[in-house]
Amino acid sequence: MESLIHDLRYGARMLVRAPGFTAVALLAMTLGIGANTTIFSAMDATLFHPFAFPTQDRLVMLWESNPELGVARGWVAPANFIDWREQNQTLEQIVLMNPQYYDLTERDEPERFLGYAVSSSFFDSLGASALHGRTFASDEGEPGKQQVVVLKHNLWQRRFGADPSIVNQSIRLNGQSFTVIGVMPPDFNFPFNGGEMWMPTDIEPNQRINRGSQFLQVMGLLKPGITIDRAREDLNAIAARAAEQFPQTNAGRGVNVVSMTKDATRGVRVYAPVMLAAVGFVLLIACANVANLLLVRGASRQKEIAIRMAMGASRWRIVRQLLTESVLLSLAGGALGLFVSVWGVEGLSRAIPEDFSKFIPGWHNLVINRIALGFTLIVSVLTGLLFGLVPALQATKTNFNQALKEGGKGASGKASQNRARSVLVVAEVALSFVLLIGAGLVVRSFIEMLRSDFGLDPTSVLTMQVSLPNEKYAKVETRINAYDQILSRIAALSGVTRVGAIGNLPLGGSNSSRAFERIGETVYTPGKQPNINYAPVSPGYLEAMGTRLIKGRDLNDQDRGAAPRVALVDEAFVKQFLPNQEPIGQTFKERGGPPTEIVGVTSSVMNGDFDERRDPQIYVPYGQETWRSMYLVIRAGPNPAQLTSAVRGEVGVVDKTLPVFSVKPMEQVIAERMSPKRVATVMMGVFALLALVLAGVGIYAVMSYAVTQRTHEIGIRMALGARPADIFKLVIIQGLTLTLTGLAIGLGGAYAVTRALAQLLYGVTATDLFTFAGVSLLLGVVAMLACYVPTRNATRVDPMVALRTE
Numbered sequence: 001m002e003s004l005i006h007d008l009r010y011g012a013r014m015l016v017r018a019p020g021f022t023a024v025a026l027l028a029m030t031l032g033i034g035a036n037t038t039i040f041s042a043m044d045a046t047l048f049h050p051f052a053f054p055t056q057d058r059l060v061m062l063w064e065s066n067p068e069l070g071v072a073r074g075w076v077a078p079a080n081f082i083d084w085r086e087q088n089q090t091l092e093q094i095v096l097m098n099p100q101y102y103d104l105t106e107r108d109e110p111e112r113f114l115g116y117a118v119s120s121s122f123f124d125s126l127g128a129s130a131l132h133g134r135t136f137a138s139d140e141g142e143p144g145k146q147q148v149v150v151l152k153h154n155l156w157q158r159r160f161g162a163d164p165s166i167v168n169q170s171i172r173l174n175g176q177s178f179t180v181i182g183v184m185p186p187d188f189n190f191p192f193n194g195g196e197m198w199m200p201t202d203i204e205p206n207q208r209i210n211r212g213s214q215f216l217q218v219m220g221l222l223k224p225g226i227t228i229d230r231a232r233e234d235l236n237a238i239a240a241r242a243a244e245q246f247p248q249t250n251a252g253r254g255v256n257v258v259s260m261t262k263d264a265t266r267g268v269r270v271y272a273p274v275m276l277a278a279v280g281f282v283l284l285i286a287c288a289n290v291a292n293l294l295l296v297r298g299a300s301r302q303k304e305i306a307i308r309m310a311m312g313a314s315r316w317r318i319v320r321q322l323l324t325e326s327v328l329l330s331l332a333g334g335a336l337g338l339f340v341s342v343w344g345v346e347g348l349s350r351a352i353p354e355d356f357s358k359f360i361p362g363w364h365n366l367v368i369n370r371i372a373l374g375f376t377l378i379v380s381v382l383t384g385l386l387f388g389l390v391p392a393l394q395a396t397k398t399n400f401n402q403a404l405k406e407g408g409k410g411a412s413g414k415a416s417q418n419r420a421r422s423v424l425v426v427a428e429v430a431l432s433f434v435l436l437i438g439a440g441l442v443v444r445s446f447i448e449m450l451r452s453d454f455g456l457d458p459t460s461v462l463t464m465q466v467s468l469p470n471e472k473y474a475k476v477e478t479r480i481n482a483y484d485q486i487l488s489r490i491a492a493l494s495g496v497t498r499v500g501a502i503g504n505l506p507l508g509g510s511n512s513s514r515a516f517e518r519i520g521e522t523v524y525t526p527g528k529q530p531n532i533n534y535a536p537v538s539p540g541y542l543e544a545m546g547t548r549l550i551k552g553r554d555l556n557d558q559d560r561g562a563a564p565r566v567a568l569v570d571e572a573f574v575k576q577f578l579p580n581q582e583p584i585g586q587t588f589k590e591r592g593g594p595p596t597e598i599v600g601v602t603s604s605v606m607n608g609d610f611d612e613r614r615d616p617q618i619y620v621p622y623g624q625e626t627w628r629s630m631y632l633v634i635r636a637g638p639n640p641a642q643l644t645s646a647v648r649g650e651v652g653v654v655d656k657t658l659p660v661f662s663v664k665p666m667e668q669v670i671a672e673r674m675s676p677k678r679v680a681t682v683m684m685g686v687f688a689l690l691a692l693v694l695a696g697v698g699i700y701a702v703m704s705y706a707v708t709q710r711t712h713e714i715g716i717r718m719a720l721g722a723r724p725a726d727i728f729k730l731v732i733i734q735g736l737t738l739t740l741t742g743l744a745i746g747l748g749g750a751y752a753v754t755r756a757l758a759q760l761l762y763g764v765t766a767t768d769l770f771t772f773a774g775v776s777l778l779l780g781v782v783a784m785l786a787c788y789v790p791t792r793n794a795t796r797v798d799p800m801v802a803l804r805t806e
Contacts, residue, residue: 011325021297022329024697025290029333031690032286033379034340039279039683041345041372046268049371050261050362051190054127055221059260060228062094062218062235066252068528073256073263075214077249078207080242084218084255087238090231093221095119097191098201101467101629102173103659104159112467112659113155116191117201123150125221126190133167133182141200148200149173150182152189155196173197175471191217192264192361211242211249212515212591219260232257243527252527264361271680273756274438278687281435283379285691287387288424288431289698294326294391295421296705319392326388327381334380341376342368351679355664356672359509390420422738425702429742430749432688432695433779437750439688440771441757441764446681448763449674455570455605455614456506457546458666462640463505465662466651467629479626480560482654487538489650490634493643498635500541501622504533505631506605507673511535511615519577519588529591532573533615536622536630542568542602544633545666552584552600560623565596572604573616588618596620608673612762633666641665680760692782699786703735707790724795735787743776 015022053059062084064074076096085094098117116122123135130150140148149171151160160166170177178199222231235255243250308318349357349366357363466486473479483501491499504510513531517524524530539556542549550571559566567588574583587595604614622630636643641663648660664672671678707714714727754766764771 008324008328010321011328014325015329018297021293025293025329026333026336028286028289028694028697029330029380029383030336030340031694032283033330033334033337033376033383034344035279035282035337035687035690036379037337037341037368037372037376038344038348039275040375041341041368042348042366043268043272043276044369044371044375045362045365045367046360047265047272047362049365050192050264052187053190055125056261058092058222058224059126060220060222060231060257061260061263062220063256063258064214064239065254065256066527067254068252069530071531074253074531076216076218077211077214078203078216079209079211080239080250080253081216081218082203082208083238083242084235088231088234090223090226090234091220092223093119093121093125095122095125095219095221096201096203097122097217097219098215099191099195099217102197102199103175103467103469103657105172105175105657105659111159112465112661113196115149115197115199116195117199119202120200122198122200122219125219128184128188128190130182131185132164133180135182136200141202146200147176147178148181149178150184150198151180152196153184153186156183175469187365189358189364192359211246220257228257228259248526250527251525267676268360270760271676274442274760275680275683277753277756278435278438278684281431282687282690282694283383285428285431285435285694285698287383288428289694289701290326290329291387291391292421292424292428292698292701294322294388295424296701297391322392323385323388326392327384330380330384330387333383334376337380338368338373338376341372348679348683351682352675353672356675360676421702421705425698425738426742426745428695428698429739429779429783430746432691433743433746433775434750434753435691436688436775436779437746437754437771438757439684440775441754441761441766441768442681442684444768444771445761445764446677449610449677452606452763453603454507454670455547455603456666458670459546460635460638460640461545461666462634462636462643462647463508463662463664463666463669464632464634464644464647464660465505465629466632466658466660468655468658470628472655472657473628476626479628480623483538483622483626483630485654486632486651487540489653490632490647493646493650495636495643496634498540498544500544500633501538501630502541502545502619502633503535503537503622503627503630505633505669506545506547507608507670508631509608509673511608515591516588517591520581520586522577530577533617534590535617535619536625536627537568537619538622538630541619541633544635546635547605548603550601550603552598554600555619555621557623559621563624565594565624566599566621567596568600568602568619569598570602570604570614570617572614573618574601576616610674610677610762631662692779695779696782696786699735699739699783700789702738703731703787703790704793707731707793727795728791731791732784732787735783735791739780739783743779747772747776 051059062076063072064076064080065072066074081094081096084091088094096117096119100115100117102113102115104111104113120136120138120141123129129135131153133150135150136148139145151166156162156166164183166180167182168179170179172178220231222228232255235257239250239254243253309315345366345368349363352360352363466483468479468482473482487499487501490496504512511533512535514534515529515531517529519530537555539554539559541547542554549568552568555566555568569583574581577588578586583598583601586598588598589595602617602619605617607613607615632647634640634643634647644663651658651660714730717727717730750772751767758766
């Protein structure tokens with residue numbers, strides 16, 4: 001221990017005596033470790049530990065699947081849920097979760113909240129307890145015992161002033177009285193899409209034989225000792241029996257059982273390998289950079305090391321001392337990197353809008369926690385050993401007899417040190433090239449996505465959602481009349497040029513789909529019936545949203561009630577289901593529904609994942625199928641948001657109890673959905689920039705030292721008549737050789753690594769020639785600049801001064 005303390009003190013003194021070296025090395029390690037700690041913290045919160053339920057290792061999500069149709073995560077029909085619950089042998093609990101909107105119509109203006117009707121065992125399955133009050137009793141959810149509610153913590157704070165006495169009080173939701181029985185802790189957020197209250201429920205009697213409508217989310221709690229594979233076999237056996245008994249609805253359906261954590265993090269897993277690889281490259285480049293600096297510094301300390309070895313110090317003792325210095329340096333870099341990562345994590349947490357981040361499990365747990373601190377410590381020690389070992393071994397390969405000679409030309413290990421420095425520079429260039437190629441592809445992909453046709457025009461469009469209570473608007477005619485009045489009154493507002501309504505907002509994150517048994521002349525057998533996105537729209541919606549009508553006619557006010565059933569379809573629908581056919585006049589038939597005639601074809605709207613796939617879409621007249629909840633789409637002047645108060649007022653004239661919510665310009669809706677891709681693009685760009693700077697510094701350091709080493713040689717050459725241009729060529733060739741070697745190795749690495757990026761790219765291939773050529777040119781220019789200053793200094797060497805240097 002005493003010798004270790006001695007090494008630490010000596011190492012600290014040596015670092016203080018070389019402030020220039022220490023500052024550059026610390027900067028490299030701070031950037032490398034800070035970037036890694038930031039990304040690790042994000043991965044830990046959103047990938048490794050998005051939940052903290054006591055029963056987490058046994059929680060699974062249950063989805064209906066249909067392999068023939070490529071469906072792996074279909075929602076669950078009520079009757080199938082009952083089969084699973086009553087017949088399974090492997091699950092301790094099976095819990096339904098049905099998202100529903102609830103209108104709170106007391107205390108201030110009406111407000112609408114997303115909530116969940118859940119099985120009474122919901123909280124018990126998760127192992128979650130209330131902060132105030134209690135969760136559900138086992139019999140709550142049965143008919144006559146359903147009028148209780150548990151509130152989310154932030155709703156309790158915002159709407160009820162964090163008043164604990166709200167427990168056991170009544171509130172009115174959807175026109176009915178509910179008793180508040182509990183408030184959950186601040187960190188409880190499940191399901192993770194913004195639900196703010198939970199009510200107990202069970203399958204309604206009229207739904208117990210419903211196998212055709214799939215609208216439930218289902219969670220399961222495995223029995224102790226039961227594996228996911230065993231549960232999957234158990235539930236699929238139940239599904240197979242149902243398929244034999246009910247072939248019209250259940251043919252081809254199975255059950256997909258997946259870990260809750262894996263299911264919830266499927267989106268993050270797409271980006272995780274790319275981000276982890278990127279920061280890993282940055283750290284390796286930083287290590288190579290510091291290792292190069294240590295090699296240079298080791299060469300300058302050869303006389304000191306020779307004296308210590310001449311006085312009896314063993315090589316291992318010297319290596320240990322040098323490794324102590326490098327670890328001390330990396331620990332200091334880790335400490336500074338931790339401060340950088342605190343800033344980075346805070347910036348990252350704010351990069352995703354609040355309204356979208358609530359859909360990302362664990363995002364609100366994004367902090368530097370104990371696990372992140374441990375990661376930083378481990379990375380700091382390991383990187384210190386990684387970048388310190390080779391320089392330490394090289395520095396101790398010293399012929400101390402020659403090193404002690406006055407005016408000696410250096411140690412016998414000089415050639416091997418030069419080779420090590422060259423290898424490190426080549427590695428830096430190669431790693432930087434791979435990272436720059438990846439970043440270049442991601443940036444180009446994002447730019448191509450922004451340039452692409454979204455299938456709509458979001459400029460000057462304001463969107464908002466209105467929901468009609470079931471009790472007051474139970475009849476279809478009353479719903480149609482209410483929306484007719486709302487749209488008519490909004491259209492009369494000053495500045496409004498177009499107004500429409502749609503059931504699901506495009507790019508808004510939600511879709512409704514239906515199964516179709518016939519499209520045109522094609523009849524689909526049970527189990528192979530395609531599910532297609534389906535939404536009611538009002539006349540004028542297309543113009544309000546800026547979606548083009550390609551052919552045929554738009555929907556109009558005559559398409560309502562008992563009029564012939566008509567619909568619009570998009571180009572993706574025609575391409576997939578009616579290729580090489582005239583779509584106008586064709587009919588389709590949904591399962592159990594009447595035939596519908598196609599009267600128009602629209603442009604296809606980009607899907608919410610912003611990839612190159614366009615999902616088929618059907619639009620039906622809201623006069624023939626009016627949903628209780630609709631989105632209003634208002635095209636107005638350059639600042640449509642200023643109409644919000646006026647629109648609320650017009651809705652209030654029609655019915656003052658109607659809440660207006662989710663009020664956002666369409667550009668904001670798209671920006672929120674796009675935010676994960678934007679964050680990933682920016683982060684890749686930042687990491688690539690760090691790599692580029694570090695590679696440039698590494699090349700500069702090696703070339704600068706090389707010029708210093710060759711000062712005597714350069715003096716002799718110039719004394720013998722060499723011109724500055726000859727000296728320039730001599731030195732620059734050495735730098736370009738290292739750079740080109742790194743580029744050649746990096747080219748092969750980039751070609752292999754970018755295969756993993758293919759699924760994330762839009763409008764750009766993983767072998768995009770423009771990106772590869774541009775990055776090669778950029779890295780070459782940076783290398784030239786890094787070589788230029790040392791080379792210029794070499795051409796200015798005075799031959800007489802150079803000849804005296806040794």
